[in-house]
Amino acid sequence: MSVIFLLVIIGVVVAGLFLAAFIWSVKSGQYEDSYSPSVRILFDDHKKTDHSESKSTETEKTTKE
Amino acid sequence: MGLPCIHCGEDCGRNPVMWNDKPFCCHGCKTVYQILNQSEMKQYYEIEKMPGIRVETHDVGDKYAFLDLEEVKEKLLDFSDSGRGKVTFFVPGIHCASCIWLLENLNTLHPGIIHSSVNFPKKENYITFKEDEISLRQIAELLASIHYVPEITLDSLDKDKRGKNDKTLLLKIGITGFVLMNVMFYNIPEYLPGGEFLGENFIGFFGWMSLIVSIPVVVYCSNDYFLSAIKSMKHKIISIDLPIAIGITTLFLQSAYDVISGTGIGYLDSLAGLVFFLLIGKWYQGKTYQALSFERDYKSYFPIAVTKIENNKENVILLEKLEAGDHILVRNMELIPADSVLINGDGNIDYSFVTGESLPVLKHKGESVFAGGRQVGSAIELEINKDIEQSYLTQLWNQDSTSDKSDSRLNDLVNNVSQYFTVIILSIAAAAGIFWLFNDPSVALFAFTSVLIVACPCALALTVPFSFGSTMRQFGRKGFYLKKTEVIEKLHQVTTIVFDKTGTITHSKAMKIEFVGEDLDEEMILMIKSLVRHSTHPLSAALFQNLEGENYYEVENFIEIPAMGISGNVNGIKMNVGSRKFVTGKDDKNESLKTEVYVYYKDRILGLFQMENRYREGLPEVIENLKKTNDLHLITGDNESEKANLEKLFGMDTVLRFNQSPTDKLEYIQELRKQGKSVLMIGDGLNDAGALNESDVGITIADDIYHFSPACDAILESKRFKDLDKFIKFTNTSLNIVKVSFLISFLYNIFGIYFAVTGLLTPVFAAILMPISSISVVAFATFNVSFFSTKTFKN
Numbered sequence: 001m002s003v004i005f006l007l008v009i010i011g012v013v014v015a016g017l018f019l020a021a022f023i024w025s026v027k028s029g030q031y032e033d034s035y036s037p038s039v040r041i042l043f044d045d046h047k048k049t050d051h052s053e054s055k056s057t058e059t060e061k062t063t064k065e
Numbered sequence: 066m067g068l069p070c071i072h073c074g075e076d077c078g079r080n081p082v083m084w085n086d087k088p089f090c091c092h093g094c095k096t097v098y099q100i101l102n103q104s105e106m107k108q109y110y111e112i113e114k115m116p117g118i119r120v121e122t123h124d125v126g127d128k129y130a131f132l133d134l135e136e137v138k139e140k141l142l143d144f145s146d147s148g149r150g151k152v153t154f155f156v157p158g159i160h161c162a163s164c165i166w167l168l169e170n171l172n173t174l175h176p177g178i179i180h181s182s183v184n185f186p187k188k189e190n191y192i193t194f195k196e197d198e199i200s201l202r203q204i205a206e207l208l209a210s211i212h213y214v215p216e217i218t219l220d221s222l223d224k225d226k227r228g229k230n231d232k233t234l235l236l237k238i239g240i241t242g243f244v245l246m247n248v249m250f251y252n253i254p255e256y257l258p259g260g261e262f263l264g265e266n267f268i269g270f271f272g273w274m275s276l277i278v279s280i281p282v283v284v285y286c287s288n289d290y291f292l293s294a295i296k297s298m299k300h301k302i303i304s305i306d307l308p309i310a311i312g313i314t315t316l317f318l319q320s321a322y323d324v325i326s327g328t329g330i331g332y333l334d335s336l337a338g339l340v341f342f343l344l345i346g347k348w349y350q351g352k353t354y355q356a357l358s359f360e361r362d363y364k365s366y367f368p369i370a371v372t373k374i375e376n377n378k379e380n381v382i383l384l385e386k387l388e389a390g391d392h393i394l395v396r397n398m399e400l401i402p403a404d405s406v407l408i409n410g411d412g413n414i415d416y417s418f419v420t421g422e423s424l425p426v427l428k429h430k431g432e433s434v435f436a437g438g439r440q441v442g443s444a445i446e447l448e449i450n451k452d453i454e455q456s457y458l459t460q461l462w463n464q465d466s467t468s469d470k471s472d473s474r475l476n477d478l479v480n481n482v483s484q485y486f487t488v489i490i491l492s493i494a495a496a497a498g499i500f501w502l503f504n505d506p507s508v509a510l511f512a513f514t515s516v517l518i519v520a521c522p523c524a525l526a527l528t529v530p531f532s533f534g535s536t537m538r539q540f541g542r543k544g545f546y547l548k549k550t551e552v553i554e555k556l557h558q559v560t561t562i563v564f565d566k567t568g569t570i571t572h573s574k575a576m577k578i579e580f581v582g583e584d585l586d587e588e589m590i591l592m593i594k595s596l597v598r599h600s601t602h603p604l605s606a607a608l609f610q611n612l613e614g615e616n617y618y619e620v621e622n623f624i625e626i627p628a629m630g631i632s633g634n635v636n637g638i639k640m641n642v643g644s645r646k647f648v649t650g651k652d653d654k655n656e657s658l659k660t661e662v663y664v665y666y667k668d669r670i671l672g673l674f675q676m677e678n679r680y681r682e683g684l685p686e687v688i689e690n691l692k693k694t695n696d697l698h699l700i701t702g703d704n705e706s707e708k709a710n711l712e713k714l715f716g717m718d719t720v721l722r723f724n725q726s727p728t729d730k731l732e733y734i735q736e737l738r739k740q741g742k743s744v745l746m747i748g749d750g751l752n753d754a755g756a757l758n759e760s761d762v763g764i765t766i767a768d769d770i771y772h773f774s775p776a777c778d779a780i781l782e783s784k785r786f787k788d789l790d791k792f793i794k795f796t797n798t799s800l801n802i803v804k805v806s807f808l809i810s811f812l813y814n815i816f817g818i819y820f821a822v823t824g825l826l827t828p829v830f831a832a833i834l835m836p837i838s839s840i841s842v843v844a845f846a847t848f849n850v851s852f853f854s855t856k857t858f859k860n
Contacts, residue, residue, distance in 0.1 A: 004267065008274065012247060019243040026235045035185040039162040040169070044108065 072098050074115030093120055097211050101167070104174050109167045116163030118212040129209070130381045131370030132202035132217075137383065141201065141217070143191075149179065150196045154208065154215035157771035159188045168213060175199055175207055188771065190215070217369060234351065237286040238344045244282050245337035248275045249832075252334045256829050272324035275333040283317050287340050289347075305483040305526050308490060312521025313340065319514045332518060335831045339523045342839045350530035350550050354541065357770060359548040359777055366437070366751065367402055367453075371395075374446060389449050396444045403436045403449050404456045410445035414438040417567070419727070419751050437751055477554050478800070479529050482807060483522065490520040497822040508824040515826040519817035523835060524810030524842040528803050532846040536799040539854040544782035545792050546770065552778045555762045557796040559745040561737055562691055563756070565730075566701035566711075568749035569766050571678035572783075578611045582664075582672010589671070590614055592635045593664060596642055599623050600631045604662055605642075607676060630663075641665035645673075678707065680714070683787025688715055690790035696742070700725045700733055702752055731755035747789075751775055788858065795857050802849045806842050813838035 025031070068077050071087045072094035081088035082095050085102075089095040094117060101109050109116060131137055144151040158164070164183070168190050171181040177199030181192045190213075192204060199207075208215050251271040287310075294310035297303065313336060320331025372394040373382045379394060384402055387393070392408070395401055401414070412428030419437035428434055434447065436456035498513035533550035540547060547553065564570055585593075591614040597605040599620055623633035630643010641648050641664070648663035649670060662674040691697060697715060700722045711721055722733065730748075734756045737744050746753065746760035749767065754775035757763030763777040770780050781789065817834050820826050 001267075005270065008251075008270070011250070012274070012278070015243060015247060019239060022239045022243075023236060026232055026239065031232075031235055033184040033186055036165050036183050039112075039165055042162075043112070043166050043169075 069115060070094050070117075070119075071110065071115065072117035073119040074117075075119055090119065093212065100174070100211060106167065106170060106173055109163050112166050113161045113163040116161050118158045118160075120209075120212045120214060127372070127381070129202045129205040129217075130372075131368075131383070132205055133200065134370065134381060134383060137369060138201055145196065148196050149193060150201070151191065151193045152201060152204070154190045154192065154205070154217070156188055156190050156208065156213045156215050157769075158213045159183060159185065159190070164213070167211065168208075171207070174211070175203075178204070218367070234344065234348055238341070238348060241282050241286045241337060241341045241344055244278050244286075245334070245341050247278050248334045248337050251275045252330060252828065252832065255330055256832065268330055269324075269327055272327075272330045275330060276321060276324045279317070279320075279333045279337060282337055282340050283313065286344065287313050290343070302480070303484040303487050304480045305522060308483060308487045308520070308522050309343065309526055311487075311517055312523075315514045315517040316521070319511075319518065330828060332828050332831050334828070335518070335835050338832070338836050339521060339839075342523055342836070342843075343526060346527045346530035346534075346843075350534040352534070352538075353549065354546050357546055357780060359780070366400070368400055371402055384453065387449060387453060389452055391449045393447050393449065394444055395440045395447060397440060397442060399440055401434055401436055401438045401440065401447065402456075403453045404451040405434055405447040405449045407432050407434055408446050408448050410443060412440065412445050413442040415441050417750065477551065478803065479525070483525070486522060486525065490516065493520075493818060493822065500822075501824060505824075511826075512822055512824045515821035515824065516818055518831060519821045519826060519834065520814050521835070522810070522814075524813060524838040525807060527839055527843055528806040528810065528846055531843045532799050532803045532806060532850055535847045535850040536795070536854070539850060539858075540792060540795075543788065543792075543854075543858055544785035545788070546780045548778050552762060553796050553799055555743075555778070556745065556793060557800050558743045559695065559762060559793070561696040561698065561742040562745045562747065563698040563700060563734065563737070563760070565746075565748035565750075565753050565756075566699060566703055566707070567678065569747055569753075570684055570699075570786075571680050577677045577679045578608065579675045579677075580672060581675055582670070585671070587614065589666065591616065592618060592638070592640060592666075593642060595620055595635050596623075596631060596633055596640055599633070600625050604660070604676065605631065608642075608662065608674060632665075638667050639665075640667075677710075681783070681786045685714060687787060687790045691793065692716070695745075698722070698733075698737075700730050700756075702726065727752045727755055731759050734759040745793075747781075749774075791857055795854065798853045798857070799850060802846055802853070805849075806846050809845060810838060810842050 068081055068088040069075065070077050070081070070090035072089060075090045075094075077088045077090045081090065082092055083089070084095050084099065087098070089098065097117060098110075101107060132141070138145075142150050142152050156168070159168070165185060168183050169181050171192065172178045175198075177195045179193045179195060181190060183190050190208070194204060205215050205217070251274050254267070254271070290306045290309045290313065293304065294306040297306065316332050316336040316339070320333045320336065323329040323331040367384060370381050370383050371387060373380045373387070374392040374394055387402060389403075393402075393405075407428050407430055409430065412432070412434055413425045414428055414434055415425040416435070416438045419435070425441050426438075433450075436453070494513050494516035497516055498509050501509035501512045530550070533553045536553055537547050537550050590612050594609060594612040594614050595618040597608045597612075598617060600606075618636050621634040621637075623631065625631045626643075626647065630641060630647035632639070632641040632643075634640070642662060645651060645661060645663055648665045660676040662676065664671040664673065688697065698720045699711060699715060702725055703723060705723045708721065708723070712719075715721065722729075725733070730753060734744055734746055738759070738761070744760040745762045745764065746756045747764045747766065748754075748757050749765060753765075757765065757775055757777045762779070764779045764781050765774040765777040766781050766783050766786060767774045768783045770782055774780055781792075813834065817826075817831075817838075820830060
């Protein structure tokens with residue numbers, strides 16, 4: 001049964017690590033804005049867009065103007 | 066209906082601005098589209114449909130010149146080191162996912178920007194940039210060019226450390242949650258049957274572990290309750306925090322005693338649970354509208370810098386450096402920062418925000434102009450004759466500091482109840498202790514502490530945060546934003562309601578327009594519309610909005626004479642539109658008190674437009690409903706031209722006051738309050754600022770809630786004005802919900818106290834009863850508020 005002592009200590013340490021992670025996340029401001037990260041993750045990397053053809057036709061038109 | 070603008074979604078009218086076969090409502094929108102198109106940033110239009118913002122004035126000019134000043138830079142930059150700067154801009158235009166995307170990809174538009182990120186709820190944009198490649202001014206101009214106009218005010222220069230408090234609260238919740246989980250874990254053997262067979266050394270071990278991990282909860286997480294209990298004791302007031310502090314202390318001491326003496330494991334799970342719920346309640350209640358500002362003063366209304374004229378040279382200087390005697394240049398749509406004398410140019414000054422008067426006032430050379438007015442028309446030169454601090458407007462604002470509206474009275478419902486509550490609980494605890502002292506002294510102390518433990522008003526303390534917190538959220542969803550939850554209770558106590566007129570019960574822009582004179586055919590109407598289209602005067606804008614037709618004619622030889630009118634050749638026919646003097650040549654007084662615009666066509670005067678304010682939708686119903694329970698008053702800076710209409714609306718028993726200066730308004734509210742009335746003031750502009758501050762509850766009506774609005778307790782979106790009576794009435798409902806919740810938590814308390822006084826309170830019992838009472842009260846309050854609010858606001 002004395003293994004319980006060990007387990008409890010391990011349990012506190014593990015939970016303590018999570019607490020530390022939580023404190024870090026609060027301090028680094030992750031809870032300040034809960035909306036933009038949720039949309040940010042959906043943005044495509046626009047540099048290598050698949051709209052390249054439509055874009056080139058657009059620029060053509062621009063040069064015509 | 067024309068096509069919707071690709072950029073902002075607004076109706077483009079019959080003649081949209083076309084580019085690349087795409088319709089735009091204006092050149093501004095088209096320009097933004099072109100910029101984004103060139104930079105291959107068309108994704109902006111794909112994340113959300115028509116995400117853009119329409120901006121009326123496109124010419125930025127020298128608006129941001131002040132950002133080149135070293136002092137401003139120093140104050141505005143969050144950080145600047147080795148050529149890298151970091152700055153925070155408040156951008157009220159941020160409203161959708163596309164905005165976030167565009168603003169976070171600013172580096173594509175300018176390579177000088179290293180990194181840019183957006184805080185959506187605060188509507189803030191954080192930009193890191195290379196200082197040698199792009200200046201602060203250029204960043205602001207870049208943002209303005211894509212219609213995300215940053216708002217930079219004097220106020221924002223003094224950085225406040227908001228949000229810090231929020232962080233510590235979150236930390237406390239996290240720590241308490243950690244403790245709660247661990248302690249509950251150690252206590253599980255106690256909850257289960259057969260726990261007593263667990264070895265003696267285990268109970269001791271678990272007890273000590275619980276005690277050690279709970280220490281941060283008592284010394285750190287609940288310190289607010291102790292501090293506030295001590296503070297209110299000093300003022301000889303018993304607040305709700307006192308019984309909470311007593312409860313926490315007794316819980317901890319009793320548990321520590323149990324653990325140290327080896328008699329048990331204590332009530333530390335209840336303690337952690339209690340603090341956890343209380344903190345959650347606080348967090349729920351404290352979630353406010355971060356992007357809204359309820360505390361703005363004149364500083365956020367004034368510009369940061371002004372153009373000073375020295376030796377015929379224009380210099381941009383900080384507003385605070387402005388002194389009496391300086392000459393300054395005020396351009397179109399710029400604010401006059403201090404009382405001064407006009408020395409050059411034609412002043413056409415719009416005081417609408419200061420006095421409530423809706424039409425610009427004409428000023429000639431040598432006349433005085435007052436701070437807070439806005440020049441409409443060509444640039445004027447002014448000589449400052451009073452320091453900013455001594456200007457009329459500023460003084461009005463400063464007056465406010467004398468009227469202290471703090472909550473030192475503490476006469477709200479919870480604290481009233483808790484006064485009796487605390488006294489009763491303490492007496493019951495003492496009585497139980499004394500009773501057992503004579504019957505079984507070994508139980509006496511335990512019975513005493515048990516009562517204090519079980520009667521800890523957790524449920525009681527949670528009632529208000531959750532009922533009012535969810536009321537505030539419901540209101541927010543409906544366009545009524547409260548500064549804090551206390552406003553709900555104050556709103557409930559209101560007996561007298563004072564309205565401002567212009568902009569509050571009337572639309573600030575739209576007007577009711579009637580034409581008196583010859584019958585106008587479609588052709589003529591269209592010609593008038595074509596002519597007024599070229600003028601920015603508010604009356605022209607009002608006419609333009611109200612007249613039918615979309616195919617405009619060409620206008621030649623267009624001339625605008627400030628404060629007189631406009632003239633031009635439409636279709637080759639000479640037309641004049643403007644004041645009586647301008648069109649008829651007669652310089653006599655306007656007798657009808659209504660605003661009139663005369664029209665001259667070809668060779669004759671066609672007639673005149675009579676313009677009246679248009680009242681907000683639903684006003685009669687709102688008045689009728691509010692009248693049942695409140696005294697209504699109306700104070701306005703305008704003249705009596707609307708008196709008859711207002712009497713019809715409000716009825717004869719309402720006090721109507723005209724020609725009131727901002728100071729008059731303030732004094733009127735003071736007087737009402739002296740008579741013991743609880744006053745709600747509803748206003749919109751700077752002219753109401755003093756009155757809003759002086760009243761018990763001040764509500765500002767705003768077309769754009771992120772735009773400047775004077776300091777107040779609540780902001781109501783103007784399109785929700787028709788629900789005003791419902792909002793006020795709903796505070797009744799939420800207060801009733803609070804009362805019923807109180808009753809429920811009392812029942813729990815009586816039940817618990819019965820066990821406590823008989824000396825039968827066990828840790829398990831406490832650990833079950835206390836969370837159940839808290840959760841049920843919280844659920845009851847939130848559920849009822851949302852239920853009744855859907856019922857009240859369903860139509």
